[in-house]
Amino acid sequence: MASSSSGLTFKLHPLVILNISDHYTRVKSQLHPPPSAHGATNGVDPSPSPPADPPRVYGCVIGVQRGRTVEVFNSFELLYDPATHSLDRAFLDKKQELYKKVFPNFYVLGWYSTGSDAEESDMHIHKALMDINESPVYVLLNPSINHAQKDLPVTIYESELHVIDGIPQLIFVHASYTIETVEAERISVDHVAHLKPSDGGTAATQLAAHLTGIHSAIKMLNSRVRVLHHYLLAMQKGEIPCENSLLRQVSSLLRRLPAIESGKFQDDFLMEYNDTLLITYLAMLTNCSSTMNELIDKFNTAYDRHSRRGGRTPFV
């Protein structure tokens, strides 16, 4: 696919990505309920293996277009009618009207779907939307998890009129985009990123998850500082002309270190550390004393029967 030449810059909000992935997850889990939903009559009844291709979900993206910048803020879902290969038009219009009342500035900018690549059938839907927006955007999310891939599996396509074999045709072309966040979005994305596995209840897995988060954050900081270091080294050797403004910023940054060395910090930190240790100790003591209590009860029950036969054994 060629890359877009229309010169529009696209800004994508993380809310859209979360919406699409949520929609897809919901549809997928509703089609293939997890094994725990099955009765225990046959013991563990594994669900039928899901068909090879998970369902595609469709929806509309809305946002604002200011000049050459297209900013995609929100999205909503649409029903796809596989019989007629078209989207539910009445529903789209109704939804659009509702959204217009709440967000008067937002227009329908395009549509989204899931899958690994743009297909030919998508072009029909694209053309259908062209009467709302002359050049809709197509946001494609790839739901297959690829651990080796570093970027987001989201691609934005635009349609362009190309002449192929003498026939002018609309084809999809890649467009680059940036992620843009508002403060509120950043908080929710942060919250989602810190989700701990709720059934991984052991303390060890939660600790490991937390530490892994810190580890990746420090690694990123490390790589950025390394870049600065190389840059300064090169400047010292004279390979790069001295840029004073940058040097000033770096020197002001370095002066903020060491960030946590002051005496006050040590006091507060040690106090909190001791408090946590004490509480853990107290909890452990309570646990031990309750177990001891149970043990003694059992002992007493055992010896009690013995003592009724004859003689009395001292109680523990």
Added chain:
Amino acid sequence: MDIEQKQVELIDYFVKQASSLNGPALSPLIAEATSNPSLFAFSEILSVPNVLELEGTEYSVYLDVLRLFAHGTWSDYKSNAGQLPQLVPDQVLKLKQLTVLTLAETNKVIPYNQLMLELDVLNVRELEDFLINECMYAGIVRGKLDQLRRCFEVQFAAGRDLRPGQLGNMIKTLSDWLTTSDNLLHSIQEKIKWADTMSEMDKKHRKDVEERVEEVKKSLSLKKLHPVSRLTLTSEGMRKSTLNLAE
């Protein structure tokens, strides 16, 4: 960082002016640059060749003034006051602001006494007014004023122009920072491994205890047919299983 952005246009303007003027005309330009309320960076102007030519001529005092503003403090000015031209109040204010920046370079917590000494201010009220109005509202410094302990905690201070030797120090600091964060990453990984190992051990121990309880239960149910020795076995069995649990 926004201070740098605010200054960029000013710096460009002054550099252009400096390259077009020459000799004596540069002195009012230098005076203008040093009194400008938003300009705190002078090394770009210092590197313009026309300015450097002033060295050694009768106007070299202006070059010295520029150098003073780039690297020096208010105390430097006072000790050399004889050789340098008189400064207008705007320049005095700017020099004092730059002095605060230099002080913030060395310590993060600056006692009021030192500030009052360096800035020639006699009481705490004046000092705090100066810090709040001239430094914090200008955005060159961010921090907390601690009146009880009579010190100023600096959280952020804009950078001053670099002396030639400072680049080496900065590189060293950066490499120290990198080593520390590398060590930290390493110890975090070890902690993660430790947490996993401990949970493994705990699971194994739990399994062992369960197995022994099962064994003892089985041996108890087998021995139900011998009522006479039952009592001894009961207490023996209970003791064994409870000992295991208490482990």
